[in-house]
Amino acid sequence: MAPKIIFSDFDGTLTKGTEFTARFFDILNFVKAHSIPLVIVTGRSLSWGHFLITHFKALDYVIAEGGGVLIRRDKLGNPIDEPFVKRSNIKHLEVSTKSLLKKFSNINLSADSFGRLTDRAIELSDLLLDIDLLKNVKSFLDKEEINYSTSNVHLNFWSGDVSKYNAVKTFSEKFYKDISLDECIYFGDSLNDESMFRYFQNSVGVSSIKDVLSKLEYRPQTILLGEENDGPDGVYNHLLSLLK
Numbered sequence: 001m002a003p004k005i006i007f008s009d010f011d012g013t014l015t016k017g018t019e020f021t022a023r024f025f026d027i028l029n030f031v032k033a034h035s036i037p038l039v040i041v042t043g044r045s046l047s048w049g050h051f052l053i054t055h056f057k058a059l060d061y062v063i064a065e066g067g068g069v070l071i072r073r074d075k076l077g078n079p080i081d082e083p084f085v086k087r088s089n090i091k092h093l094e095v096s097t098k099s100l101l102k103k104f105s106n107i108n109l110s111a112d113s114f115g116r117l118t119d120r121a122i123e124l125s126d127l128l129l130d131i132d133l134l135k136n137v138k139s140f141l142d143k144e145e146i147n148y149s150t151s152n153v154h155l156n157f158w159s160g161d162v163s164k165y166n167a168v169k170t171f172s173e174k175f176y177k178d179i180s181l182d183e184c185i186y187f188g189d190s191l192n193d194e195s196m197f198r199y200f201q202n203s204v205g206v207s208s209i210k211d212v213l214s215k216l217e218y219r220p221q222t223i224l225l226g227e228e229n230d231g232p233d234g235v236y237n238h239l240l241s242l243l244k
Contacts, residue, residue: 047115
Protein backbone atom coordinates (compact mmCIF):
# COMPACT_ATOMS: atom_id res chain seq x y z
CA MET A 1 0.00 0.00 0.00
CA ALA A 2 1.30 3.43 -0.94
CA PRO A 3 0.84 5.66 2.14
CA LYS A 4 -1.17 8.86 1.77
CA ILE A 5 1.04 10.65 4.32
CA ILE A 6 4.43 9.66 5.74
CA PHE A 7 4.98 10.64 9.35
CA SER A 8 8.44 10.11 10.79
CA ASP A 9 10.56 10.65 13.85
CA PHE A 10 13.75 12.61 13.16
CA ASP A 11 16.80 11.72 15.28
CA GLY A 12 17.99 8.18 14.62
CA THR A 13 15.22 7.61 12.08
CA LEU A 14 15.81 10.20 9.37
CA THR A 15 19.36 10.77 10.61
CA LYS A 16 22.22 8.37 11.24
CA GLY A 17 22.60 8.92 14.95
CA THR A 18 22.63 12.72 14.98
CA GLU A 19 24.18 13.07 11.52
CA PHE A 20 22.53 14.03 8.26
CA THR A 21 23.46 11.63 5.47
CA ALA A 22 22.81 11.53 1.74
CA ARG A 23 19.95 9.09 2.41
CA PHE A 24 17.94 11.85 4.08
CA PHE A 25 18.02 13.79 0.83
CA ASP A 26 17.14 10.62 -1.09
CA ILE A 27 14.01 10.35 1.07
CA LEU A 28 13.08 14.00 0.41
CA ASN A 29 13.50 13.48 -3.33
CA PHE A 30 11.51 10.24 -3.16
CA VAL A 31 8.46 11.76 -1.44
CA LYS A 32 8.57 14.74 -3.77
CA ALA A 33 8.66 12.48 -6.84
CA HIS A 34 5.68 10.49 -5.56
CA SER A 35 3.76 13.55 -4.28
CA ILE A 36 3.46 12.09 -0.77
CA PRO A 37 3.59 14.55 2.14
CA LEU A 38 6.36 13.90 4.67
CA VAL A 39 5.65 15.24 8.15
CA ILE A 40 8.52 15.08 10.63
CA VAL A 41 7.32 14.43 14.20
CA THR A 42 10.23 15.14 16.51
CA GLY A 43 11.20 15.83 20.09
CA ARG A 44 13.48 18.57 18.78
CA SER A 45 12.71 22.20 19.57
CA LEU A 46 10.53 24.81 17.93
CA SER A 47 13.70 26.44 16.61
CA TRP A 48 14.68 23.14 15.00
CA GLY A 49 11.24 23.06 13.37
CA HIS A 50 11.91 26.52 11.93
CA PHE A 51 15.25 25.29 10.58
CA LEU A 52 13.69 22.25 8.88
CA ILE A 53 10.79 24.21 7.36
CA THR A 54 13.11 26.98 6.16
CA HIS A 55 15.80 24.84 4.56
CA PHE A 56 13.90 21.84 3.16
CA LYS A 57 11.17 22.89 0.74
CA ALA A 58 9.88 19.30 0.51
CA LEU A 59 8.57 19.77 4.05
CA ASP A 60 5.32 21.69 4.48
CA TYR A 61 4.78 20.77 8.14
CA VAL A 62 6.90 19.81 11.14
CA ILE A 63 5.49 18.71 14.50
CA ALA A 64 8.09 19.51 17.15
CA GLU A 65 8.64 19.27 20.90
CA GLY A 66 7.24 15.75 21.08
CA GLY A 67 3.85 16.87 19.79
CA GLY A 68 3.66 20.23 21.55
CA VAL A 69 3.72 22.54 18.54
CA LEU A 70 3.14 22.54 14.79
CA ILE A 71 5.31 24.60 12.44
CA ARG A 72 3.99 25.37 8.95
CA ARG A 73 4.41 28.05 6.31
CA ASP A 74 2.22 31.06 5.67
CA LYS A 75 1.39 32.27 2.15
CA LEU A 76 4.74 34.06 1.98
CA GLY A 77 6.69 30.99 3.05
CA ASN A 78 7.42 32.22 6.57
CA PRO A 79 7.15 29.82 9.55
CA ILE A 80 3.96 29.90 11.65
CA ASP A 81 3.75 28.24 15.07
CA GLU A 82 0.58 26.55 16.33
CA PRO A 83 0.90 25.18 19.90
CA PHE A 84 -1.14 22.10 20.78
CA VAL A 85 -1.22 23.00 24.51
CA LYS A 86 -2.92 25.70 26.55
CA ARG A 87 -1.21 28.88 27.71
CA SER A 88 -1.64 27.69 31.31
CA ASN A 89 0.42 24.59 30.52
CA ILE A 90 3.21 26.70 29.08
CA LYS A 91 3.20 28.86 32.24
CA HIS A 92 3.19 25.79 34.51
CA LEU A 93 6.22 24.48 32.62
CA GLU A 94 8.07 27.77 33.02
CA VAL A 95 7.53 27.83 36.80
CA SER A 96 8.44 24.16 37.27
CA THR A 97 11.58 24.53 35.17
CA LYS A 98 12.81 27.36 37.40
CA SER A 99 12.18 25.19 40.47
CA LEU A 100 13.99 22.26 38.86
CA LEU A 101 17.11 24.29 38.10
CA LYS A 102 17.10 25.78 41.59
CA LYS A 103 16.89 22.34 43.23
CA PHE A 104 19.41 20.66 40.91
CA SER A 105 22.02 23.33 40.35
CA ASN A 106 24.39 20.80 38.78
CA ILE A 107 22.23 20.17 35.71
CA ASN A 108 21.82 22.33 32.64
CA LEU A 109 19.07 22.46 30.08
CA SER A 110 19.99 21.45 26.56
CA ALA A 111 21.30 24.26 24.38
CA ASP A 112 18.15 24.20 22.27
CA SER A 113 15.88 24.63 25.31
CA PHE A 114 16.17 28.37 24.75
CA GLY A 115 14.35 27.80 21.47
CA ARG A 116 11.58 25.71 23.02
CA LEU A 117 7.99 26.74 23.73
CA THR A 118 5.96 23.77 24.99
CA ASP A 119 8.66 21.60 26.54
CA ARG A 120 12.22 21.69 27.85
CA ALA A 121 15.08 19.22 27.54
CA ILE A 122 18.12 17.96 29.42
CA GLU A 123 20.95 16.23 27.57
CA LEU A 124 20.40 12.53 28.22
CA SER A 125 24.14 11.84 28.06
CA ASP A 126 24.65 14.09 31.11
CA LEU A 127 21.98 12.32 33.16
CA LEU A 128 23.20 8.84 32.26
CA LEU A 129 26.52 9.67 33.91
CA ASP A 130 24.69 9.76 37.26
CA ILE A 131 21.75 7.34 37.47
CA ASP A 132 20.79 8.57 40.95
CA LEU A 133 20.53 12.11 39.60
CA LEU A 134 18.32 10.86 36.77
CA LYS A 135 16.01 9.12 39.26
CA ASN A 136 15.86 12.22 41.47
CA VAL A 137 15.04 14.48 38.53
CA LYS A 138 12.22 12.16 37.43
CA SER A 139 10.88 12.04 40.99
CA PHE A 140 10.87 15.84 41.15
CA LEU A 141 9.01 16.08 37.84
CA ASP A 142 6.42 13.59 39.08
CA LYS A 143 5.75 15.72 42.16
CA GLU A 144 5.40 18.81 39.98
CA GLU A 145 2.90 16.95 37.77
CA ILE A 146 5.21 17.43 34.82
CA ASN A 147 5.31 14.70 32.18
CA TYR A 148 8.53 13.44 30.58
CA SER A 149 9.94 11.03 28.07
CA THR A 150 13.32 10.19 26.56
CA SER A 151 14.38 10.45 22.93
CA ASN A 152 17.73 9.35 21.53
CA VAL A 153 19.33 12.53 22.80
CA HIS A 154 17.19 14.20 25.49
CA LEU A 155 15.06 13.83 28.56
CA ASN A 156 12.14 16.00 27.46
CA PHE A 157 9.56 17.31 29.93
CA TRP A 158 6.31 19.25 29.53
CA SER A 159 2.96 20.18 31.07
CA GLY A 160 -0.32 18.95 29.62
CA ASP A 161 -1.54 16.09 27.50
CA VAL A 162 1.20 16.11 24.89
CA SER A 163 2.15 13.13 22.75
CA LYS A 164 3.20 12.54 19.20
CA TYR A 165 -0.02 10.66 18.48
CA ASN A 166 -2.30 13.36 19.92
CA ALA A 167 -0.53 15.94 17.78
CA VAL A 168 -0.68 13.84 14.62
CA LYS A 169 -4.38 13.15 15.14
CA THR A 170 -5.21 16.84 15.71
CA PHE A 171 -3.03 17.89 12.79
CA SER A 172 -4.60 15.36 10.41
CA GLU A 173 -8.15 16.31 11.37
CA LYS A 174 -7.37 19.93 10.52
CA PHE A 175 -5.21 19.68 7.41
CA TYR A 176 -5.99 16.25 5.91
CA LYS A 177 -9.51 15.51 7.11
CA ASP A 178 -10.29 13.34 4.07
CA ILE A 179 -7.38 10.98 4.79
CA SER A 180 -7.65 8.27 7.43
CA LEU A 181 -4.61 7.67 9.62
CA ASP A 182 -4.97 4.01 8.64
CA GLU A 183 -3.87 5.11 5.16
CA CYS A 184 -0.68 6.66 6.54
CA ILE A 185 2.60 5.30 7.87
CA TYR A 186 4.89 6.20 10.76
CA PHE A 187 8.61 5.50 11.18
CA GLY A 188 10.37 5.66 14.55
CA ASP A 189 13.06 4.18 16.75
CA SER A 190 12.74 5.59 20.26
CA LEU A 191 10.79 5.62 23.51
CA ASN A 192 9.04 8.87 22.67
CA ASP A 193 7.53 7.16 19.60
CA GLU A 194 5.53 4.77 21.76
CA SER A 195 2.21 6.62 21.48
CA MET A 196 2.50 6.27 17.71
CA PHE A 197 3.34 2.58 17.99
CA ARG A 198 0.37 2.09 20.29
CA TYR A 199 -2.31 3.70 18.15
CA PHE A 200 -0.93 3.80 14.61
CA GLN A 201 -1.92 0.84 12.48
CA ASN A 202 0.99 1.18 10.04
CA SER A 203 3.97 1.82 12.30
CA VAL A 204 7.52 0.81 11.42
CA GLY A 205 10.59 0.63 13.61
CA VAL A 206 13.95 1.00 11.88
CA SER A 207 16.50 -1.59 12.97
CA SER A 208 18.16 0.64 15.58
CA ILE A 209 14.98 0.28 17.64
CA LYS A 210 16.45 -2.97 18.93
CA ASP A 211 18.25 -0.93 21.60
CA VAL A 212 14.97 0.08 23.28
CA LEU A 213 12.59 -2.78 22.42
CA SER A 214 12.79 -4.27 25.91
CA LYS A 215 11.62 -0.94 27.37
CA LEU A 216 8.61 -0.55 25.08
CA GLU A 217 5.17 -1.65 26.23
CA TYR A 218 3.83 -1.00 22.74
CA ARG A 219 5.95 -2.00 19.77
CA PRO A 220 5.67 -1.00 16.10
CA GLN A 221 3.66 -3.26 13.82
CA THR A 222 6.72 -3.82 11.64
CA ILE A 223 10.31 -4.03 12.89
CA LEU A 224 13.07 -3.80 10.29
CA LEU A 225 16.19 -5.88 10.79
CA GLY A 226 19.84 -5.58 9.82
CA GLU A 227 22.41 -2.83 9.50
CA GLU A 228 21.06 -2.06 6.03
CA ASN A 229 17.80 -0.92 7.66
CA ASP A 230 19.32 1.35 10.28
CA GLY A 231 17.91 4.86 10.45
CA PRO A 232 17.22 6.59 7.12
CA ASP A 233 18.36 3.55 5.16
CA GLY A 234 15.51 1.57 6.70
CA VAL A 235 12.99 4.31 5.93
CA TYR A 236 14.15 4.53 2.33
CA ASN A 237 14.26 0.78 1.77
CA HIS A 238 10.79 0.27 3.24
CA LEU A 239 9.29 3.03 1.14
CA LEU A 240 10.85 1.50 -1.97
CA SER A 241 9.25 -1.85 -1.10
CA LEU A 242 5.83 -0.24 -0.70
CA LEU A 243 5.94 1.69 -3.96
CA LYS A 244 7.46 -0.87 -6.32
